[in-house]
Amino acid sequence: MSETGTETKGTEVKKDSDEKRVGVFVCECGVNIGGVVNTRAVADYIGTLPGVKVTSVNKFTCSDSGQADIQQKIKEHNLNRVVVAACSPKTHEPTFRACIEQMGLNQYFLEFVNIRDHCSWIHMWEKEKATEKAKDLIRMGVERAKLLEPLQASEVPVIDKALVVGAGVAGMQAALDLADMGFQVYLVEKEPSIGGRMARFDKVFPTNDCSICILGPKMVEVARNKNIKIMSYSEVKEVEGYVGNFNVKVEHKPRYLDIAKCTGCAKCSEACPVEVPYDFNEGFGTRKAIFVPFPQAVPLRAVLDKENCISCKACAKACERGAIDYDMKPTYSDINVGVIIGAVGFKTYDPEPKHDFGYGLYDNIITAMEFERLLNAAGPTGGHVVRPSDCKEPIRVGFVNCVGSRDKNTNIYCSGVCCMYTIKNAQLLKEKRPETDHTVMYIDIRTPFRGYEESYNRSRNLGVKFLRGRPVEVKEDPNTKNILVRVEDTLAGEIRNLEFDLLVLATGIVPHEGINQIQQLLKLSKAADGLLMEAHPKLRPVDTTIDGVFLAGVASGPKDIPYAVSQGSACASRATILLKNKKAITEGITAVANPDVCVGCGVCISMCPFQAIKMDEQAGKANVVKALCKGCGTCVTACPTGALEQSHFKNNQVLAQIKNVFKFQEVAV
Amino acid sequence: MNEQAPKTTEFEPNILAFCCNWCSYAGADLAGVSRFQYPPTVRILRVMCSSRVEPAFILKALKEGTDGVLIAGCHIGDCHYIDGNKNAEVRINNTKKALAKLGLDKRLRLEWISASEGLRFSEVIRDFTEEIKKLGQNPVKEVK
Numbered sequence: 001m002s003e004t005g006t007e008t009k010g011t012e013v014k015k016d017s018d019e020k021r022v023g024v025f026v027c028e029c030g031v032n033i034g035g036v037v038n039t040r041a042v043a044d045y046i047g048t049l050p051g052v053k054v055t056s057v058n059k060f061t062c063s064d065s066g067q068a069d070i071q072q073k074i075k076e077h078n079l080n081r082v083v084v085a086a087c088s089p090k091t092h093e094p095t096f097r098a099c100i101e102q103m104g105l106n107q108y109f110l111e112f113v114n115i116r117d118h119c120s121w122i123h124m125w126e127k128e129k130a131t132e133k134a135k136d137l138i139r140m141g142v143e144r145a146k147l148l149e150p151l152q153a154s155e156v157p158v159i160d161k162a163l164v165v166g167a168g169v170a171g172m173q174a175a176l177d178l179a180d181m182g183f184q185v186y187l188v189e190k191e192p193s194i195g196g197r198m199a200r201f202d203k204v205f206p207t208n209d210c211s212i213c214i215l216g217p218k219m220v221e222v223a224r225n226k227n228i229k230i231m232s233y234s235e236v237k238e239v240e241g242y243v244g245n246f247n248v249k250v251e252h253k254p255r256y257l258d259i260a261k262c263t264g265c266a267k268c269s270e271a272c273p274v275e276v277p278y279d280f281n282e283g284f285g286t287r288k289a290i291f292v293p294f295p296q297a298v299p300l301r302a303v304l305d306k307e308n309c310i311s312c313k314a315c316a317k318a319c320e321r322g323a324i325d326y327d328m329k330p331t332y333s334d335i336n337v338g339v340i341i342g343a344v345g346f347k348t349y350d351p352e353p354k355h356d357f358g359y360g361l362y363d364n365i366i367t368a369m370e371f372e373r374l375l376n377a378a379g380p381t382g383g384h385v386v387r388p389s390d391c392k393e394p395i396r397v398g399f400v401n402c403v404g405s406r407d408k409n410t411n412i413y414c415s416g417v418c419c420m421y422t423i424k425n426a427q428l429l430k431e432k433r434p435e436t437d438h439t440v441m442y443i444d445i446r447t448p449f450r451g452y453e454e455s456y457n458r459s460r461n462l463g464v465k466f467l468r469g470r471p472v473e474v475k476e477d478p479n480t481k482n483i484l485v486r487v488e489d490t491l492a493g494e495i496r497n498l499e500f501d502l503l504v505l506a507t508g509i510v511p512h513e514g515i516n517q518i519q520q521l522l523k524l525s526k527a528a529d530g531l532l533m534e535a536h537p538k539l540r541p542v543d544t545t546i547d548g549v550f551l552a553g554v555a556s557g558p559k560d561i562p563y564a565v566s567q568g569s570a571c572a573s574r575a576t577i578l579l580k581n582k583k584a585i586t587e588g589i590t591a592v593a594n595p596d597v598c599v600g601c602g603v604c605i606s607m608c609p610f611q612a613i614k615m616d617e618q619a620g621k622a623n624v625v626k627a628l629c630k631g632c633g634t635c636v637t638a639c640p641t642g643a644l645e646q647s648h649f650k651n652n653q654v655l656a657q658i659k660n661v662f663k664f665q666e667v668a669v
Numbered sequence: 670m671n672e673q674a675p676k677t678t679e680f681e682p683n684i685l686a687f688c689c690n691w692c693s694y695a696g697a698d699l700a701g702v703s704r705f706q707y708p709p710t711v712r713i714l715r716v717m718c719s720s721r722v723e724p725a726f727i728l729k730a731l732k733e734g735t736d737g738v739l740i741a742g743c744h745i746g747d748c749h750y751i752d753g754n755k756n757a758e759v760r761i762n763n764t765k766k767a768l769a770k771l772g773l774d775k776r777l778r779l780e781w782i783s784a785s786e787g788l789r790f791s792e793v794i795r796d797f798t799e800e801i802k803k804l805g806q807n808p809v810k811e812v813k
Contacts, residue, residue: 088698088701089715090694090695090698114698114713116701117697117698117700117701117702118697118698118701118713119709121701121702121704122700122701122704122705122706122707122709122791123706123709124704124706125706126709129709130709132709133709133712136712137712137713140712140714516746519747520746520747523748523749523751525691525692525695525743525747525783525784525785526747526783526785527784527785528785528786533784533785545691545749546749589717607756609750609751609752609753610750610751630749630750631717632717632718632720632721632749632750632753633716633717633718633720633721634718634720634721634750634753634756636721636723637720637721637722637723637756637760638756646717646721649716649717649721651723651725654714654716654721654726655726655729657714658685658714658726658729658730658733658735659729659733661683661685661712661714661730661733661735662683662685662712662733662734662735
């Protein structure tokens with residue numbers, strides 16, 4: 001068999017002995033399994049199966065003593081196959097592979113049977129049936145284990161460069177940390193400026209520091225760092241390859257001006273006659289068709305919005321450096337990296353009138369993000385919070401929490417940040433204009449982490465009122481345009497009718513439109529909230545199921561700023577393991593071609609999604625390139641002659657499971 | 670079990686489920702973690718991709734007397750191996766056509782279940798169990 005393009009090493013394959021000696025280790029997982037499945041009865045039954053030399057029941061097989069028991073029994077009984085019946089292989093397969101490898105067994109001689117997630121946890125009230133099922137599952141495992149073959153893990157070289165997708169605060173932190181460790185980083189951002197959502201916030205909780213004042217220097221640091229190449233206004237279009245060697249195609253969208261000539265002086269904007277709603281200010285105020293995204297933008301360069309441009313060429317005349325180029329086309333870069341960090345961000349929930357208290361029908365209901373821009377000194381009103389209907393400064397301000405969160409009709413999850421930013425927003429306005437009156441309508445106030453509860457207390461001391469209840473009816477007074485809210489104060493047990501000059505909706509966190517594209521490009525899974533899924537929610541929170549791909553920030557679930565920044569650093573740290581070692585160990589599970597049976601029909605070549613099968617023209621036989629093969633087995637199923645086999649999932653191994661899954665009742669003839 | 674006398678209780682189907690490692694197996698894990706109870710009729714066999722399931726595996730299972738075979742993979746577009754599930758779809762549909770001639774096609778089912786769809790996994794098992802109960806036991810068993 002061919003192993004083009006990879007040096008193989010790892011565990012040395014020892015000669016396998018002919019007699020299969022199986023040890024079966026049944027885990028009770030405390031009471032998780034033991035409380036439902038009669039583990040003793042299971043072990044007794046399994047002990048009667050041919051080839052099983054020893055069975056053992058442990059309270060926690062994954063514990064030190066549990067692993068020691070496995071190792072001791074391997075020695076005592078000269079075992080050459082080990083079956084562990086416990087939790088999910090996703091949790092502990094690597095643990096036990098390492099455990100048996102220490103005893104000189106090939107790590108692929110382990111068979112992992114799931115009798116917790118797939119048995120005891122889902123048949124909690126059917127103990128007998130769960131016990132029978134556990135017997136079936138382990139019997140399947142034993143029969144398969146006897147047929148397992150030794151495999152070698154492969155080693156692939158890792159290119160010591162990284163790609164970070166998304167230049168919000170999490171992505172910037174990841175890029176900075178990697179760059180400071182000496183690795184080259186490509187930082188791709190789809191917007192014309194880096195900075196992400198944090199650049200739009202006014203002040204950030206719980207300390208109420210000015211958001212752009214702490215983010216701005218970081219953005220400049222990113223731009224100044226020699227190891228970071230910022231690719232702004234760019235998007236990842238194609239990703240090929242695997243851990244250590246990803247080939248990525250990045251599209252640079254045309255700005256319609258030469259970024260090298262532009263100085264960001266904004267003379268073009270002054271000359272431009274077109275005004276459109278300013279998206280950076282959540283649609284409040286206007287910007288021109290050619291504009292610098294915001295004053296602290298990095299890179300500080302203009303961008304032409306071709307959709308709204310009327311081609312009057314006023315900007316070209318105004319530009320002293322002749323930077324404008326109306327015929328610019330998208331350009332592309334092909335980059336080669338060893339790891340990819342996805343920090344692709346989120347958007348805030350988009351409220352709609354029917355469900356969300358008439359937002360969009362009544363002028364004086366705004367979202368918290370809109371409030372944030374109004375509150376910002378650099379915002380459309382210079383920091384004066386006004387109500388949209390008459391531009392008057394409101395006195396009575398209502399806040400509604402959990403809009404688009406914790407709601408069966410929209411999203412059931414908690415967005416985690418809305419309580420805190422509402423507390424902060426009320427606080428800021430109260431400090432600016434003490435005559436204002438604030439009422440926060442909430443379901444629960446959630447203030448974990450340092451300084452959060454203190455910030456909540458501070459709001460209360462300032463006089464912000466907290467009312468536990470969700471509005472049941474919201475109307476507009478047609479004359480005053482005030483907002484009339486009917487809400488049950490669930491603590492007092494009373495219905496209240498309240499009148500506000502302005503109502504602010506605390507909208508939650510949802511995935512943005514681009515998430516599907518990035519999910520499919522990187523081959524990631526999505527969680528129930530529609531955001532991307534990590535490899536393990538507790539122990540591998542920034543890894544993904546794809547080797548060499550990591551996730552930071554809100555891309556993998558709602559988070560606040562400190563959490564997102566920590567994840568950026570965590571990703572950099574995880575990625576460095578690969579980048580520094582310059583090598584990665586890949587799974588030994590691949591397709592294997594048998595040249596004696598192969599007739600060179602080439603069906604497999606067309607089936608392979610990774611171009612891992614090459615035709616050896618001279619011999620007229622198919623060859624599997626191990627480094628490219630991901631081990632899905634689709635070619636194996638397609639092969640008409642049976643020349644291809646998937647190691648670890650060979651036909652005889654799977655058929656042994658099928659044959660032994662149920663002990664059918666023999667019908668007497 | 671062989672030694673036991675035939676049970677007079679309600680027919681409980683034996684279902685074999687081929688689950689892909691990345692989506693459906695993880696979905697079954699999530700059903701467990703979330704404690705979504707479903708009938709103990711199903712045994713899960715892990716494959717790396719739904720496209721690894723050969724028609725011969727399905728036939729073998731039915732021939733052995735399995736009452737129902739479920740193949741579960743990632744949703745189209747989400748396949749860990751780009752489009753293995755599309756290949757699986759073609760193969761399973763063809764196998765279904767062949768099984769129709771034997772009147773066994775309703776005993777084969779293909780479902781897309783993602784890693785986040787623990788609830789859906791339990792619902793699929795519940796639903797398939799009910800369907801197989803209506804069909805009764807695999808007639809191959811009687812022939813045997």
